[in-house]
Amino acid sequence: MKRRNTPTKEAVLSVITKAGQAMSQDAIEGEISIDINRATIYRVLNRFCEDGVLHKVIAEDGKQYFALCDGCDKTHQKHQHFHFKCTVCETLECLPNEVNFSIPRGYHVENVNCVLTGVCKKCS
Amino acid sequence: MKRRNTPTKEAVLSVITKAGQAMSQDAIEGEISIDINRATIYRVLNRFCEDGVLHKVIAEDGKQYFALCDGCDKTHQKHQHFHFKCTVCETLECLPNEVNFSIPRGYHVENVNCVLTGVCKKCS
């Protein structure tokens, strides 16, 4: 199961990198220059998540957004920072703030999904 | 726009109360004794949210879960506590832990959606 380099992967990653914020599949499809199948985009994105290149955030609209991992290694890839979804410009960005929590004994946390919704700096 | 009491409303609220945890539309439809249309269930749930009776949580499956509000008045109904979604028993519960965060200047937060995913106490 070794990964191969394909134009599709490069195009997807380039779009997300250029955007500088989390993107949904449809946003990526809209921004990308070449024509890529929807299912393929999802597969590429999920593979990037497995590889620790991207992380997935579920916003309040129930959609999946994918953001670049910044300094996440494979072993310690819990993306425990807040995300901010602006209701005006519709963008979802990673905030530097870490999520701190303590959970009751016996619970085993595998994933953290924290999204703040409101109006971002630019739009207010 | 005054609210009316209907069997549907009572049935929905009773199911959620009895469950003691957040529920999705399909779970409610499955547990409920009378036959209620899907769209109606959503409308009832959203009305309860407007009235501050329930609050809505988006889990990692992208689905909406509705949980009873505990001590939330209408003016201060930010549900800034963590939620825990168990991947084994599939339930979503409210944790007592409050969400604490500080956001960069200029951002205006309207809603908080924090969900931890993993294995709950009972299932581990």
Place this chain on the structure above:
DNA sequence: ATTTAAAAGCGACTATGTCGCATTATTAGG
């Protein structure tokens, strides 16, 4: 009883995301 408007039912519709299968293309090995 009558009225009125909120609530429910019904059907249709729009995503979003996934899956299976056939086809294409990357990459390693000779």
Place this chain on the structure above:
DNA sequence: CCTAATAATGCGACATAGTCGCTTTTAAAT
């Protein structure tokens, strides 16, 4: 450089979640 293996893509179909418009029903005020 050619070939084989298999990862990646395209395509179609599908499942599910949630919404909307319109008609009908029903709660509740007068």
